[in-house]
Amino acid sequence: MEFVQIKSIHDPLFAKLHTLMQEVFPPEEVLEFALWEEPLQDPTIRVFLAVHEDEIVGVTEYRYNKELQVAMTDFTIITKEGLGVGPFLAKKREEDLMNLAIEHDLDLIGMFAEIYDPYRAKDHDFGGIKVMDPFVRREVLSHLGYQRLDFSYVHPAWTNEGEAVMELDLCFLPFKEEITSLKASFVRDFITTYYSVLSNKPQAWHDMVDNLDEMDDIQLRAL
Template sequence: MLTYHRIQSIEDPHFPALHQLLGTIFPPEEVLAYELWKEPLLDPSIHVYVALHQGQVVGATEYRYYPQLRVAMTDFTIIGQAGLGIGRFLLRQREKDLQQLAKASGTESIGMFAEVYDPFRAQIHEFGGVSPMNPIVRREVLSHIGYKKLNFPYVHPSWDHEGNAVSELDLCFLPADEEQSELAASLIATFLETYYAALPNKPQQWLDMVETLKSKQAVELLPL
C-alpha cells in the first residue's frame, strides 16, 4: 500500500531520500542543492509529496497552483521503482489535491504546464535511474495523459543557479478542454516570469524568449 506524504521541511526524515532520488533521476543542472530547498519547502503554495511504500520513499511529485492565472504546474513526477503503480498513484493524488486547491481559491483550472525532455535533442538518454523514468518513456506518458507541446523554441534557466540556458526540453500544457488548440502567449509569458522569479540569474536566451512571447497573440498546441 502506498501513502501520500507531504514534505514541508528539509528536517522531514524522508527529505534526504527524496533529494537522493532527485539526483538519481535528473541531471545535476536540474536539481536544486540540498540546503536551498529550505525556503521553498516553507512556501505553502509549493506542494511536495512523496509516495511511501513500507516506510520508504519510492516516488515523489511537486506541483503548484496559480489561482490568479488559473493554471497549475507539475515540477516533477518521480517513479523510483517499477511494478508498484507509483505513477498512477501520484497522478490521482495530485489531481485530487489540485481540484481542492482550485475550489478553495474560488477558481476553475484551465490546465497544467509541465516541462519534458526531448530525447532526440538531449545529449544523453540514459539518465533516469529506472526504466519508467527514461526520457522517451516520460514523454510518451505525458502524451497519453493529454499534454500537448507548446509550439515555440523553449529554454529555461538552470536550477543550479549558474544562469545557464537549458534547451533540451519542451514546455507542454494539459488543457482542461481537450479540443483547445492554442494558448494565449501573454499567459505563457506571465506564468514563466512568475514560476522562475525565484531564480536570480536568467540567461539572455530566456529573457529574449519571454519578450518574443509577449509580442505574440497565441501559441499553437501540438501533439506531443
C-alpha cells in the same frame, strides 16, 4: 502505499528525497538543499512522496498560481516498477489539486509541464531507471493529455549559474475542451513568475521572453 506530503527540509524524508533527485536528474535540474526551505513553506507548492514499506518509490511536485488560474507539474520520479506508482501519484495529485481548487475558489484552465525531447536529450539516463527514460516519460504525458506549446523554449538551470537548457519542451494539459492555443502573453506571465526565484537567468531565456512579447497565440501540438 502512502501519499506523504513534505513541508520542511528538516523532515527526515526530505534528505532522502534530495539525494534521490541528485541521483535521477542532471545537476542543472536540482535546487540546492538549503534553497528548498522557503519553497516547502509555500502553500501553493506541493511536494508528495509515494512511500511503500518505508521506502520512497515515487515523488511528485506541483504548484498552482491563483492569479493565472493554472497549475504546473514540476517533476515526477518513479523508482520502482510493478507497483503502479505512476497511476497512484497521478490520481492522488489530481485529487489534491481539485480539493485545493474548491478550497481556494480556483477555476483552473490547465496544467503546465516541462518534458525532455528525447531526440535532443540523448545524454540523460536518469539514474538508469527505465521508467524515467525520456521516451517513456514523453509518452506518459501524451497519454495524460499534455500537448506541446509550439515555440522555442529555453529552461534556465536551477543551479542559478546562468546556464540555458535547450532540450525541454513546455507543455500544457487543458482542463477545458475548447482550449487549442494559449495567449503568448499568458505563457510569458507564467514563465516569468515561475522562474522569478532565479536571479541569474541566461540571455537566451531573456531573448525567449522578448520573443513572446512579439507573438499573439501559441498553438498546442501533439507530443
